[in-house]
Each structure stands twice: as C-alpha cells, then as structure tokens.
Amino acid sequence: MTPLIDPFQRAITYLRVSVTDRCDFRCVYCMSENMTFLPKKELLTLEELDRMCSTFIGLGVEKLRITGGEPLVRRDIMTFFRSMTRHLEAGTLKELTLTTNGSQLDRFADDLYAAGVRRINISLDTLDEQKFADITRWGRLPQVIKGIDAAQKAGMRVKINTVALKGFNEDELFTLAEWCRSRDMDLTFIEVMPMGDIGNEDRLGQYWKLSDLRDALRKEYTLTDLPERTGGPARYVRVEETGQKIGFITPLTHNFCESCNRVRLTCTGELFMCLGQEDNADLRSALRNHPSSDAPLEQAIRNAITLKPKGHDFDYSRQTVDGRVSRHMSHTGG
Numbered sequence: 001m002t003p004l005i006d007p008f009q010r011a012i013t014y015l016r017v018s019v020t021d022r023c024d025f026r027c028v029y030c031m032s033e034n035m036t037f038l039p040k041k042e043l044l045t046l047e048e049l050d051r052m053c054s055t056f057i058g059l060g061v062e063k064l065r066i067t068g069g070e071p072l073v074r075r076d077i078m079t080f081f082r083s084m085t086r087h088l089e090a091g092t093l094k095e096l097t098l099t100t101n102g103s104q105l106d107r108f109a110d111d112l113y114a115a116g117v118r119r120i121n122i123s124l125d126t127l128d129e130q131k132f133a134d135i136t137r138w139g140r141l142p143q144v145i146k147g148i149d150a151a152q153k154a155g156m157r158v159k160i161n162t163v164a165l166k167g168f169n170e171d172e173l174f175t176l177a178e179w180c181r182s183r184d185m186d187l188t189f190i191e192v193m194p195m196g197d198i199g200n201e202d203r204l205g206q207y208w209k210l211s212d213l214r215d216a217l218r219k220e221y222t223l224t225d226l227p228e229r230t231g232g233p234a235r236y237v238r239v240e241e242t243g244q245k246i247g248f249i250t251p252l253t254h255n256f257c258e259s260c261n262r263v264r265l266t267c268t269g270e271l272f273m274c275l276g277q278e279d280n281a282d283l284r285s286a287l288r289n290h291p292s293s294d295a296p297l298e299q300a301i302r303n304a305i306t307l308k309p310k311g312h313d314f315d316y317s318r319q320t321v322d323g324r325v326s327r328h329m330s331h332t333g334g
C-alpha cells in the first residue's frame with residue numbers, strides 16, 4: 001500500500017470525522033442560536049461511515065477522532081464506535097478518540113472505554129455556571145462536570161479544550177489551570193478562528209492571542225517547552241511548579257500547517273483537505289456508486305489528497321478578519 005502523501009510531502013495519518021452537524025449546545029463562537037441543520041437523509045449511514053473510515057485506515061490512517069456537531073447526540077453512535085474496535089484490535093488503528101462537549105458522557109463513558117477509547121478531549125471554556133450557560137446558550141455546567149467525572153471513572157485520560165476569549169475567560173486562567181491540575185487533566189487553549197456566520201460576530205473583539213496568554217501564565221508559573229506531540233496541532237509546556245501540562249493551539253499567532261497530518265470527513269461524505277479552506281472532494285458518490293468495490297473510493301481519496309493546500313489564510317494582523325471560511329466549525333468538526 002502506498003501511503004497518503006500530500007503535495008507538500010506531509011503524510012496523512014489522521015482522520016477527523018464529523019458524524020453529525022447537530023448539537024445540543026449553541027456556543028456563541030460556533031453557531032447562531034437558530035442554526036439550520038442538514039436534513040437527516042443527507043447523512044451517511046453508520047455502515048457508510050464505517051466503510052469510509054475503514055478505507056482510510058487501509059490507506060494508512062492511524063488516528064481517528066470522532067467529532068461534530070456533538071458526536072454523542074447522533075443516534076446509535078456507539079454502534080459505530082464499537083465497529084471501529086476491530087481496527088484497534090488488528091493494530092492498524094493506533095488511536096480511536098473523540099472531541100465532545102461532555103453533555104452525554106455520563107451515559108456513554110463506560111461504553112466508549114469498552115470500545116477502546118483511552119483519551120478524550122472535552123470542551124469547556126469557563127467554570128462559572130452562569131457564564132457557561134451564557135457562552136453555550138443551551139448547556140449546563142453541572143451536567144458536563146458529571147460527564148467529566150464519568151469519563152475519568154471509566155478510565156479515560158481527559159484533556160480539556162478551552163477557547164481563549166478576551167473579556168470572557170481571561171480572569172479564569174489560573175482557576176482553570178488549577179482545576180485541571182487538581183483533577184489530573186491536561187488543558188489546551190485554542191485561538192478563536194473565523195469560521196461560519198454566527199450572527200453579530202466579533203472575532204477581533206473576542207480574540208485573545210495565546211502569546212499574551214502565555215505571558216500571563218508566566219507571571220505565576222515557570223514554563224518549560226516540551227518536545228512531545230500527540231499527533232494534533234497543540235504545542236505543550238510543563239508548569240514546573242505543579243508538573244502539569246498545558247497546550248496551545250495557535251492557528252493565528254504561530255501557524256502549524258507545515259506539520260499538518262490530517263484531513264476531515266463530514267457527515268455527508270465530503271472530504272475537506274484543510275480546516276481553513278473551502279475546497280472539498282465528494283467521497284459519497286464514489287462510495288454509493290460502487291457498493292461492492294472500494295477501489296473507486298480509494299482512488300477518490302488519493303485524488304483528493306493531491307489537492308491538499310499548504311495551509312489556512314486566517315489572519316487578524318491587519319485589524320480585519322482575513323481568510324474567513326463560510327462553513328461553521330460544526331460542519332467539519334473543528
């Protein structure tokens with residue numbers, strides 16, 4: 001098997017799959033309150049998702065991250081997770097994981113662990129109940145905390161993902177860091193990206209540069225850069241005073257595209273070769289028009305990889321929002 005190598009000599013070994021565009025939250029930086037979702041009939045079935053993912057694994061993908069929308073609101077999604085276990089057992093898939101808002105984890109944590117999930121990323125931007133309700137519009141903090149408890153009890157390693165938002169969670173930097181340390185969870189901050197029409201957006205006003213956030217952390221902590229990578233875009237530091245690990249995902253202040261190893265499949269079977277570009281390939285037709293042979297799908301994937309762009313064009317440096325992408329983060333799963 002020839003591995004998937006893009007035009008910039010990057011090996012593609014990581015597939016992110018958005019299994020639904022729907023969500024039980026309406027985070028203000030991600031969606032508008034009256035978001036329109038895809039009709040259900042547009043979605044790939046769970047069997048089709050399995051065939052897609054299995055084909056990618058056959059082409060050298062070793063890491064699968066399930067995302068959305070909220071992946072755990074897709075009906076019967078555990079059947080899909082369980083169907084991926086066979087690739088973990090065969091050793092072809094090295095990691096099966098998900099990014100979730102945590103709202104349904106209380107119900108699903110044990111099943112996820114049983115399916116082979118050992119690490120999970122949970123998005124949480126504040127520890128204040130009122131602020132949590134404000135930023136997620138429909139979410140409730142105690143429910144997510146219950147989900148985090150369940151994930152840890154089930155045996156999964158938890159990483160908290162926090163979007164750094166100026167004027168929103170700046171004052172919680174140390175509270176969040178200390179809370180993660182006390183629960184033995186890693187913490188990663190993310191710069192807000194200009195994706196989707198979310199109504200009254202104020203990306204520049206929200207944008208908190210992670211270089212500034214790092215400087216703020218340095219006022220209380222000694223930070224040592226760590227060479228380790230999890231296969232994602234985060235760069236990590238160790239806090240010497242506490243030993244905890246903090247990550248930074250910096251699409252704006254420090255572009256990490258040169259080491260990109262991933263592509264994104266949507267719930268309708270489009271393949272986005274880059275989070276920050278509009279170009280995509282239709283894999284659904286290759287799948288549906290050839291029910292008994294995966295060769296056309298493999299060829300469609302290989303063709304798509306030859307079109308992978310060098311990187312995104314997000315840029316706030318001219319005090320304008322450049323490189324904006326029209327689709328929502330929930331479409332391609334972040």
Ligand SMILES: Nc1nc2c(ncn2[C@@H]2O[C@H](COP(=O)(O)OP(=O)(O)OP(=O)(O)O)[C@@H](O)[C@H]2O)c(=O)[nH]1
Nearest residue numbers: 099121161190230231232233234249251275333334
């Ligand atoms: N610009 C850009 N942002 C990304 C990319 N991958 C992830 N992100 C951002 O980082 C957020 C968190 O990513 P995660 O879902 O935790 O995935 P990861 O960083 O690959 O995860 P780890 O396996 O823990 O390293 C996403 O929701 C995006 O906002 C990427 O390829 N490009």
Ligand SMILES: C[S@@+](CC[C@H](N)C(=O)[O-])C[C@H]1O[C@@H](n2cnc3c(N)ncnc32)[C@H](O)[C@@H]1O
Nearest residue numbers: 030068069070099100101123161192193329334
């Ligand atoms: C789109 S969500 C999908 C998975 C799940 N619903 C969740 O929230 O974890 C994935 C991640 O994208 C992040 N995100 C959403 N919109 C973003 C934006 N405009 N800029 C940066 N990150 C964003 C969220 O905070 C979340 O961590």
Ligand code: SF4
Nearest residue numbers: 023025027030069101
């Ligand atoms: S960030 Fe995740 S939880 Fe929030 S609205 Fe988007 S998809 Fe839903």
Ligand code: SF4
Nearest residue numbers: 257260274275311312
């Ligand atoms: S923005 Fe595009 S090229 Fe850059 S890391 Fe993300 S997916 Fe890869």
